[in-house]
Amino acid sequence: MKKVLLHICCGVCAFACINYLKEEGFHIEGFFYNPNIAPEDEYTKRKNTAGKVCEINSIKLNEGIYDPASWDAVCSIHATEAEGGKRCNLCYEVRLRETFRKTLELGFDFFTTTLSISPHKKSKIINEIGMEIAQTHFMAIDFKKRDGFKKTMELAKTYNIYRQNYCGCIYSVR
Secondary structure: OOEEEEEOOOHHHHHHHHHHHHHOOOEEEEEEOOOOOOOHHHHHHHHHHHHHHHHHOOOOEEEOOOOHHHHHHHHHHHOOOOOOOHHHHHHHHHHHHHHHHHHHHHOOOEEEEHHHHOOOOOHHHHHHHHHHHOOOOEOOOOOOOOOHHHHHHHHHHHOOOOOOOOOOOOOOOO
């Protein structure tokens, strides 16, 4: 059975992605790596929610290091840009590079990300970044397809899962 490390941006987004990968016959573990999330109490809420979703789905959750200063050093040069621009692309790259590193460290065959399930994010760009980082290890999936976002929202409601109202970084709070 092929092993996939699923980068999880938040618990809500993970539900349908986990189900999709299970239906495809993969062994899955989650990876919560999101140094972009601010403030820290929001990071903790999202990490705990991701843990709850992984527990419900009987998969292990690995946690990356929370280091918002290193994230900000990369992304703050585009602080004034609107949501969805260069700052977001850099943010995706930071998180996908670390997920790839963790994929190799843990001996997984592939990695992918829940980021593509959001209707507010451009799956094409996310998947292009993932492919640039690791062509043979990245699974370019648009989890929005097959009603992914609708399904993930229904599951989140069923399990009373915390749903945030902004992407995550201090600039997206605006």
